[in-house]
Structures are given as structure tokens and as C-alpha cells.
Amino acid sequence: MIWLLVLQLALGPSQHYENAKQDFAQRRFSEADSEVNAALHESPHMVPALVLKARLATLAHRPDVAKSCLITAITVDPTSEEAQFFLGLSYYTQNDFKLAISPLQTAQTLSPKSPMPVFYLAMTQEALGDETKALELYQQAETLSPEKTPQSAGILVAYGRFLLSLGRSQESVEKDRLAIEADPESRDAHYELAKGLDHEGDSKNAALEGERALTLPLLGTSDAQIHFLLANLYRKLNQPDLAKAHLEKFQAAPQTTQR
């Protein structure tokens, strides 16, 4: 065991952090945690390590630890865009929307070309009920994310969902279509498009999109949600057998509860 300790000391905090980063990327969270702890043991104010530790704590459902790490990181280096962003994100996920704004805005200032701080600011303003600001920010996030990637698809899906909640279903459908262009395999995008088309009264194409969503990898939108939507769509399309079949699958699928 002594040799291990010697080896760890020999590695130095930077190497531990690099190891932790690799473990994190490969979803070896336990190993990543050990490595990042080793890095912080030797260098308690190492900002990238503090941020990584916060991300690991978030995954472990320890928002208190995450926030503590991020606040330390920001105290050491207020110009760390990463620390500011993840602190804002941490507040956002804890529904502390007011508190989320300041670090997200700082992150945005520090990294004006990054779409993610703007995107989370948009969702924060949406949660706070400021529709005008949210719309403006969603648009900015979309503009900052022109590439066709799953990340930009995610931004477009959220933007489209927000537009749908405002009753602007046509614009919502447009965003969902762009999201599908960016990531044709996005289940969320196909599901949201199905909802938007349903709001537009196009049950037939909505059902097609819903069926397509069911075939895609399960990430955000659940099978239960899609089956429920399809049951309603087939009811509208006067196809009671299909409606019944999806309703039965909806009942059989695991469901979520909102509050």
C-alpha cells in the first residue's frame, strides 16, 4: 500500500485531475471521484478539479457539495466560465431560479460565444415567468448554436416547447423540424413535433412523428408519454383499435409524476 501512496504523491495534482477527467468521460464515476479527491487533497484550490468534483457531486445527488465546490472555485478564480456556468446550472436544477441568473450571466459575459449559458438563462427566465426575456434568450442560444449537433437540437427542442406553451404552435413546429435536421435521432424532437402538429390539428402527421419517436433511443421522453399521445391521436383519427392498444401500452409502461 505504501507504494501506492508514493505513486499517488509522485503523480501530482495535475495528473490526478487528468486521470479524473478521463474517468469521468468514460463514466467511471467512482474512479473519477477518487482521482479528483486526490488532486484536491494536494491542491485544494485547483479550480478545474473543484468544478469536476461539483459535477460528480451533482450526479451523486449532493447539490450542497456541488455548490460548495463551485463557490470555492469562483472565490479562487471569478473568471472561471466553467465554475460560473455550473453554479448557475446547479441553482437552476434546484429551482433556485433567481440565484441562477447571476452566475449564468457572468458565464455568458466570460464566454460570449458559448450557447449553453444563454440557453440556461432562457430556461431560467421561462421558469421565472418572464416570457419576453426568455424568448430573446432562446433566440440568442439558437443563433449561437448553428451547427447540426445533438446539443443544438436540444436547444431547439426546448425553444419549440416554450413556444408551444405560449400557444405559438406553428413556430414551435418550425423549431422542432430544425431540431430533427440537427439530430434526426432525437426522440424528444420527434415527440415535440408530434405534439405541435397535434396542436395544429394535423393528427395524421402527428401520429407518424409519434410512431417514429417510439423507435428512437430512450433518453428524455418516455415510452409512456409517447403511447399516451398516440392513443389520443388515434382516437381523433377514429382508429379505436390503435388508440386502445397504445392506451394499454401506456398503462403498462412506467410513469412519472409531476410536481
Next chain:
Amino acid sequence: MVEVRRRRFLVSVAACLTGLAVRRANPLGPTAKVGLSQATKLSSAAPVQSSSARTKLDDRKLDYDPSNAGSYWFSDFAGRSRFAYRTSNDFTGRKYFPQPMCGGVAAIDYNNDGLMDLFFTNGAKLPELEKTSPTYYNCLLHNNGDGTFEDVTAKAGLTGADLGYCFGVAAADYDNDGHQDLFICNAGRNALYHNNGDGTFTDVSAGSGLEHKPENVLSVGAAWFDYDNDGLLDLIVTNYTIWTPQTDKQCLKDDAREEYCSPTVYKSVASRLYRNLGHGRFEDATEASAIGKALGKGMGISIADFTGDGLMDVFIANDTEPNFLFVNQGNGVFRECGLEYGVAYNEEGNPVSGMGSDAKDFDNDGRVDIIYNDLAGQFFAILKNEGGGSFSDVTWSTNLGPLTRKFSGWSMGFIDYNNDGWKDIYSANGDVDNLTESSRQHDTMFENEGGKTFIDVTEKMGPDFAFAGYQRGSAFVDLNNDGFMDLVVTSLGQKPRILMNHALIKNHWMMFDLHGHKSNRDGIGATIKVTTQSGRTLYNHVTTSVGFMSSSDRRAHFGLGAETKVDHVEIRWPSGIVQRLEHPAIDRILNVEEPTHRPLGS
């Protein structure tokens, strides 16, 4: 002040004496309304009495001049009266699970003087669950008929000092003696108060059968209805969960700030159905009716005949559980059809935090629709009855979704506030918790545009209406018998608001005060179809169960818009008797007696 009142009284008397002449001079002015608010007794044998048929309402004049209202629809009249009631949930920092629910309201004419009075339930000291001081007493306010109310709680025997923490209230004449009684839902035992007819009530719970419920169950709402159409009102009670101060869970946000726990951390329970056996006795029909098979966290109850078979069905909004639609099979059994009929979940197939609910026909197509509210971000829902056992979620096509995304609603209901013949939507709002800047919320009024879409008209309702707080219970009631529905709303920690409707648009109206004979005396469950001279058809039914924890005016209200004549009215009583009234007078309250026989051709 006395002199001012006296002057107004004299003006009102003059208006009353001149009767129809005043009406001609000022067709629908406020003075004419006072003089013309007489009830007219109707039956199928004696269709419509002349407008000169005076009743005790004629000499009731309100010290209330709508012309002073300015441009707002509602003003709070509560400040004109001295009463101590505040909605008291003992909010002292420690957050006990039931605290967000407090302040049920009932509209009840307890002394049969033709003016609706008000009853409020109240909380208790926690964790003791006792009304340790008058702060927590329930409250009965007598309507003086002049815009003021007198606290008659103690005299009436309704303090509820022995009841602990009270939630909902349901008013109805359960024993058909002509006096409306009260049922109160509690954390402890539930209570049935019999109206003695002399201004007092007696707690007759013991031995009634209603005192029994599973141990430690929180009963939050109740509705009177006659599910077997035997002429005796039965009772359904929504239960929320099993809870005691000892089993109360403490939930922390970020391991620091205390917040109200989500209901998901508590068990689901069944609602309870009690069948009225007569003579003040009830039997628990929960299991026999199959109501007991459905476990949820019951909140608002709406009673209506959703299937058009003449039997009363039950919709229950559940908090974090699928909503229930209990369809009456006619043999004492109910079938839970929420999922099948499309009312159980939101658009995404998720259960939401269902709170208050109402069931009325919002698009005047002859079928009873459903609305319910929930928490911010979940969107209030409107479900259109398509017939044939199917409802469509029209939350988005009616624009209700976008209008409600910011609000956490509690009590709610359909109210045709401007008498245009289209039922609008009112919601009493306020967050569950007090942790954010948007926790205090104002109420909302969404105007029904031709049965197709809704628009937000809250701003027009006035500053008293738009008070930001933690609103909970609400009742719709015509307190001054002017044909325009008023609103009574409770808010946590506050004096209730008594929002008088200023009737800014002089639309016409009718109100039906039904008296059953073969059917239950309150006529609960009777459906009314009004056909105007132009052929417009309007629908309503008699129920007191509207919103959450509350009980509204049992008289069925119709706005008629600019229509000046009604061709006929068809009333379907729960007994099956169909009554037709030809060319009834409008702009008045019509007292209608159920015929003792089934008219020919019905």
C-alpha cells in the same frame, strides 16, 4: 353614515314601489334591478306568475350603488363588516403537511330570508390540531342585505371549537326539511351540522354514520348528490392521505430551508361514499359502490351527469395522481373511467397536481365539460365532453394553456360573470409554499369567447380582485340577488374577500331556485335547458360542489346576454320528471317547485 344609508334606503323603496315604471325609465339600471329582484313561483301547473307577485325579497335593499363602481367589475365589501375571521393555518415557520390547505367557503341561506349567507372553515393550532383559541374558529356571516355581514357563529353554534383543523365544507338540505345543513371535512372526525331552522345548528355527527372514516385520514372536500335518485342527498368525501403531526415528514430544500413536502411522500387513499338512509342516518357505501377501489389524493369534486343517462357521476381532481371519473352504473356501483374517458392525465400522460375542479357546459352544446387547475408550469386543463364516453383535451385549442402557465390554482370554477351566456373561468391562485417571489399570486378571470377560446380579463376585474396572496377556497354566489354572480375568496392569513360584482354590462339573466318534492329538496342534479326567443340554447345544472373545499350558491344561474325573452325552459329533475316552463320572465330569480306528477308527453 346612518343618514346616507337612510337616504339610499328611501330611494330604493321608491324604486320598488314604482316597479315596472322604474324599469321602463331605466331598463336595466341598478335601481330597477333592486326593484325587480322578486322571486316568481313557478310550477308546471301554474306557469309564470306576473311580475307583480311580490315576495319577501322585495323589501330587501342593499346599501350598494353599482354606479359608483368605476370601471372595475369587482369590489371587496368585506371591510364594511366587523368580523374576526382570518384564514388561520398556524403558519409559524415549521411547515406541517396540511397547512397549505385552509379556508373552505360555503354559500348558504341558513335562515331562509332569500339572501345567501357565508360560512368559512378554519385551521387549528399545530401540532396539537386543536382550535385552541377563537383565532381558529369557523365562521358564519349573516347577510344583512345592505352590503354588510354580521358574525353569528357563536349564536348559530358553528364555532367548531371541538373539530380541530377543518378543510372543506358542503352545504345542502340533506333531510329535506327546507333548511340547508352543513358538512365539514376535517383532519380529525368529520362533522354534520343540522340546521334547526331557528338560526342555530346542532352537531348531529354522532350516530349519523358520517363520523366514521379510516383513522388519521385527512378529509378535504365533500359534495352532496343523489346517486341513486331516491330523493335523499348522499355524500362523497375526498380524502387526501393518512397523516398525523407525529408522522409528519420534514422536507428540506438544499438541506437548509424547510419546504412543504410533496404529497408523493404520503400514501394515497380512497374517497368515501355515504348513502343517505333518511332520518339522519347514512351508511358507508364506499366498498359496495366500488369507489373504494380507486386510491388517490382527492381534492376538488365535481358532480354532473356526464353521460346523459339521468344519473349523477363524479369527477375528482387528484394531487399528483391520475384524476378519477366515477361513472354511475345505476345499480349502486360506480366505474372509474378516468383514463378511458380521457380525463385522468395531462396532455403528456402525466398526472399533475390537480386541485379545484368544476363541471359545466362551457360551449353550450348540451354536454357537461370539465375544468381543473394545478400548479404553475402544469397548465390548467379544460376537457370537452364529446359524448359517447370521450373527452378531448382542449387546453391548447381554447388558449387556456398559455394563460395559466404561471399560476398555481386552488379553488376554481365556471362563472358567467358578465351574463353574456358564456361561462367564464375563475381561479383562486397562490403557490403552495412561500419560497419564491412569485409565491403570492393574484386570482384570474378568463373570459369565454363564444365557447371556443378564452382570454385573460383579470385586469378588468379590478385591484380588489387582483389581490396577490395565497388564495385557497372560493364560492360563487349572488349575494345581492341582482343576477350577477359575486365571489367570495379566502387567502391564507387574511380576511376573506367578498367581491361584489358591479354588473358593468347590463346583460339579462335568470336564476332558478329549485325545490324538489319527489327529488331532493335542493334539486341537486336537476338539469336546466333555457331556449331563448332567438333560439339560443343554454345549459346548467344544480350543484353546490364547485372548486376546492367550497360550496357555491345552489341556485342555477344563466346569463342571457342581450336576449330579452326566453321561449321556454326545460327542467329535468333527478326524479325523472321533466318540467317545461313557457315564456318565463327574465331578470329575476324564479322559484320553481317540482311537479308532483310526470306531465303528459314528458
